[in-house]
Amino acid sequence: MVTSGLMEFNDQPENYWAWKTSFRSVIDELTLSPREELDLLIKWLGPASKEQARRIRAINSHNSAAGLSMVWQRLKETYGSPEAVEHSLLKRIEEFPRISNRDNVRLRELGDILLELEYAKEGGYLPGLAYLDTSRGVNPILEKLPFSLQEKWISQGSKYKECNHVPYPPFTFFSQFIRSEAKTRNDPSFMISQAHYSGPTKTERPTRYKVPVSVRKTDVFSEARAAPTGSVEKRAMDPDRLCPLHNKPHALRKCRTFRSKPIEERKTYLREKNICFRCCGSTNHRAKDCDKEIVCRECGSKTHTSALHPGPAPWFSEVSADQGEEEETHETPPGTLPAVTSKCTEVCGGNTNAKSCCRICLVKVYPEDHPGKICMEFFRISNVDLLGKFNASLDKYTTPLLKLYRKRTDAFGEEMKSLLDKLDEQVSDITTHRKKTALEGLPLFLRENPASLLNMCLITERAKLEAASLSNIKKEHNLDQETIQQWVCDVRQWAVTVQSIYDPLGFVAPITIQGKVLIRELSSKEYDWDDPLPPDKQESWKLWRESLLELEKLHFKRRYVPMPLVSSQSRELCLFSDASTQAIAAVAYLRVTNDEDQCHVGFVMGKAKLAPHPAHTVPRLELCAAVLATEMADTICCEMDIEMHAVRFFTDSRIVLGYIHNTSRRFHVYVANRVNRIRKSSHSQQWQYFATEQNPADHATRPMSVDILRASNWFSGPEFLKSSSEPPQSDSFGLVNPELDVEVRAQVAVNYTKATEGQFSTARFERYSSRKRLLQAITKLIQVTRTYSKTQNVDAVDARWQAKTVVIRCVQQEFYGEELKCLGDGIQLSKKSSLRKLNPFIDEDWRTPYQR
Structure with missing residues (x-):
């Protein structure tokens, strides 16, 4: 009863919410524990989502309720987020093939996809689909339509623009147009049979590439020059001279391909071609009328040739002198001239496997x-x-x-x-x-391989350095110690030495970057290529040269981890980045967890580059190192055949983490471009903080010897990667001192002032002991105001009258404010007002007399 109402999730984001609604409607009717619900959920998930759910269940094996909540949250983030649904829908449109004129069924499929996009767009939870209402969103879909439908859409779209006065027809109108055309073209009443239709003959177009050239030789036959026309056709159909299987100038009885076929297939082919079963060399007679003398080379029988010998073909190791070509000699009758025929040198003879390339x-x-x-x-x-x-x-x-x-x-x-x-x-x-x-x-x-082939090298014999053998690889690198000891201390030799070190995976990036740093220091001054090194650089050159000799002691295992990657429970790619004023570096490790929760870590790739010149600030250099880490992650995920379950990035710069997690402030161009590059390949949740003391990328940003490098965590990675527990991390990182950071744009604030016309409050009147003193104070205030403005003459009587008016208006405004507002707007007073029966009105002084 339970399984009859459930369906399996197909890992498509556009179907997630419908599947979840169906699943929850069935589960809510049952009383299941969190563990039972989690098991049932994993059972009905798709392949990719099921693998994620199993990992979460293994992590929360003792807390099924938390595991169930985490699984639903992971499914929502992976398949239910608006970005995932939007990406899946647009990807289906992008991968949809081009529709031909007569492919009506595919046109209907396109209409269904557009209808799904239309409903998703109208739902309002996918704001990114709003661009479909423009020509930029419709034109890629329009290019997949036949030319006739494109012309028809241009006509209808133009009419819609003129009638509705819009910049471009909405996506809804385009979707209805496609579905209407699909319905019309798939109507069985108007389907015309194409059984007797014969399309136009295709004409060969001239190719822009060179056609293959066959090398031919010249052979002389004994036929007369003046042979009749029919003899050419007869010779062309003669299986003793032109193999009908390959259409090449060799006899059918000597064809190795024909001999390698089973005996029944060979007889069937001879019967179809009407070729003699006895000699396999003529179409003019049958086996009972054949009078040629034949002998089988394999069994000595005179009843059949070697081409019809039963059993598998014996492949000879000896090659005849003619390299498998015809052995017969034809005598030329007297009085006739030899005829010339062009023959291909590709050999299909019965006695050889080689080809004549003469x-x-x-x-x-x-x-x-x-x-x-x-x-x-x-x-x-x-x-x-x-x-x-x-x-x-x-x-x-x-x-x-x-x-x-x-x-x-x-x-x-x-x-x-x-x-x-x-x-x-x-x-x-x-x-x-x-x-x-x-x-x-x-x-x-x-043939037996020559001795030099048993251990074939990757480079030529003229190279000074012998590369690793393909059949028995023992070392990852090799250096010629005699050559190193003969190095000359000049600028040219230094540059050649640095550029000649080939380390594509960056095993010794902390060592090679030191030579590049020294070259940059030399480039800051004017030196000739053949000038000797300055005295202060010769000691650095000597130490770095000796460090190259120490690389012979380094050995690396070719496997990332001591277990198969396919059988691992989880695979994580962890990348660390760091920077200094001299170099930026990043290093990647593969973290693999088996079924017993044991973690193995393997070095994948390292890279170090010189810091940008001229010198930048340290936050900018750390940001460049983070960009380098994202580029390495893209390269590794693209080149490795194994899919990674998670990719995480670590940096010791909280400023860079603030840049990546920022969603409110804007940056200047340099930082903004690099933050956009990082967000293009990763999410802010993938970036975490890691202390500088344990950061392995820090080793490639400063000079160090080979002994220190061997003892560091450059090859093994940090210790926390080898344990199942991880250090606590912060969920988000804010900007560090954004007001002082020069990379953060200043916030533009617009302030405005709103002036309101205020009134005297009756609370101020309580300061005076009598009404007389109140009127005297207000009168005095009015007189001072008029004297200050010097616009009017000061009249004591008029000032006292105005003071009385001010007092009355303040009292009326406090107790009858709503009635004054209605009278000012010309609105009838409310029935609840106590002044309604008095029929009040407002005079010219804005007072409220009664009984108009």
Whole structure:
């Protein structure tokens, strides 16, 4: 009953809330404990979400209620956040293929996706989808439509703009347009059958790349030149001269591909091609009428050829002298001229696995005695070496064999005569090189590897440094001590030495960065390449050179951790960054946890760079180091085949953490660009604080010896990575002294003043003992005000009358303020007012007489 109402979550963010509502509606009807609900939840999660839930359950094995709450919170952050839903929906649109003119079903699928986007946009919880109401959001979707629909949308969209006076039609109108077109095109009543439609013939377009070139040789046959036209077709269909399987000039009975097929398949092929079953060399007769003498080379039978011998094909290791080509010789009848046929040198013969790569080229030769003259010669290239420099040595011998054709004029005359008639009789003996017969005849997979191939090196033999062997790797690096001892103390040799150190993974980045720092110090002054080092730098050069010799003592394991990464319970990539006035550095470690909660840490990659020049502030350098860490994380996650469960970053700068966690203040351009780069590859929750004393990246920002580096935590990582417990961390980091930080933009505050017309309060009247004294004080105040302004003459009677008016207005404002407001606005008094029956009004002095 429980499982019938549940469905499995497919790890799609757009389906999370619907799945959660369905799941909760079923769970709320049951009385389950937190552990039972957690187990049921994990059972109905998808592959990715289930793995996260299992890790959280393992962490909270003794507190199921907390684990259940954490699982729901993790699902909400991963699949239920507006950013995740928005990204998933837009990714489906981005990956949707282009629709052709007749792909109506796919057009309907696009309409359904747009309808889902429309409802999500109208829901109001995805503010990022607001850009779909502009041309920037619609045009990428419009490009996936056929050209006819694009033209139709331009027409309807323009009409909508003119009628509604809007900059661009809303996304709702575009979605309705697509669904309407999909409904029309998928209507069964208007579907036209395309069974008899034949599309236009495709024409070959000229390619911009070079076509493959086949090397051919010239062979002479005994057929007469004046053969009838039908003989050409007959020769082309003759399986004894043109293999019908490959359409190449070799006999079918010698074709290795045909021989390797099963006997039943070979007979079926001969029956389909109407070829003789006895000789396999003619289509003009059958086996009972064949009178050719044949012998099987494998069993000696005279009833079938070697091509029809039952059983698997015996692959010979010996190669015949003709490299698998035809062995028959054809006599030319007297009085006829030989015919010339072009043959491909690709061999499919029955006795060899090699190919004849022989070719004859016309080359220009400059004689030694006459360097100003050019001699055109034919040069025969045979037995091309497939193993390059690792071949066996060649035996040199001198023989009078005629291998070159020397002639200063055109190589070909009017007719092709015998090649021997055209050779120069005065050609001297030519020195040639040939391989041994055994090495030449064996197939590649049967030949024994030369001794130099058993431990093939990564670099050439001419290199000074011998690289690691592919078959038996023992060291990660190697340095020539004799070469180091012969180094000269000049600027050129120093620069060459620093640039020649190849350390792509940054194992010895703390050592190599020291040489780069010394080069920068030299570049600040004008030195020539061949100038000797200054005396104050020679000692630094000597110490750094000796540190390179100490690198021979360093050895690293090739595996990250001593356990398979696939069977691990969790995999975390931890990156540490630090900076100084000389360099910025970052180092990455892989933290793996097995089923027994044991943690293993392995060095992945380290990198150190010189600090930007000219010098920056320390917070800027720390921020550059954080950017370097994010770039390393992107590279490692892209190159490694194993997916990381989490990526965390550590820095010892609280100022940088404040920059990354900031959401209220704005920065200047330098800091703003780098903070945006960090947030592009990570979230603020991934960044944590780590003390400088234990930060391994700190080793690559200051000089140190090899012995100190070996004893440090550069290769092993901090100690807390090896334990299951982690140090407490703060959830958020604020800006450090934002008012004094020059990188934080100053806040712009706009202040305004609002002036209100106030009244005397009757509380001030209580200071006076009588009404007479109150009127005298106010009268005196009015007289002083008028005397100060010098705009009016001071009249004692008028001033006393105005004082009485002020006192009356203050008392009326305090007790009948609401009635005065209604009378001033021309609104009838409320029925609850005690002055309603007196019919009050306001005179010119703003007093309230009664009984108008």
